[in-house]
Amino acid sequence: MTHQEKMLQLVELYEESGLSQRAFCQEQGLKLSQFTYWIHKVRKEKQATSGFVQLSPPEPAAQLEVIYPNGVKVRLPARDLQLVSRLLHLY
Template identity: 45%
Template sequence: MNLQAEMATLVEEFKTTDLTQKSFSEQKGIGFHKFNYWYRKLRDEQPAGTTGFLPVRTQGSSVPAEAMEVVYPNGVKLRVPARDLSLLSGLIRLY
């Protein structure tokens, strides 16, 4: 296995944990800066359309029909008018 494939495997494993990058890299015996470099490199190489967001749920939502809620991976939640799709699109691209 080459280095990039090995690091990609570690990055995917990291995403399934609740650990910080520093704790994870210490547990795996690799330097934090090395892990962080590969984490960012592989994240930036994601194919278009793979943003890490979850699919939009339209049934059973507690958000009123006239609003949509954007929840970023860091936990920040924003409610925006559902009719303003350009604003919604812009907020999604910010992350």
């Protein structure tokens, strides 16, 4: 068994163990920094070979609503603060 195969097997054992990285390394006689490197390497390889990329759902776009005294309502993205400022100063 090559060193790489051994480390891959240990990473799988760790993920199934429910132990912290530190506790697992102490139990197996491993250096924490080296094992952390292998965990990241294995996870990166799994992600690259899966053909899928994990996406996060977009955050809902925050909107502001400016209501003028005459009843006119203007809705706009909250991220454009210059536009909000200009609209407030129009009245």
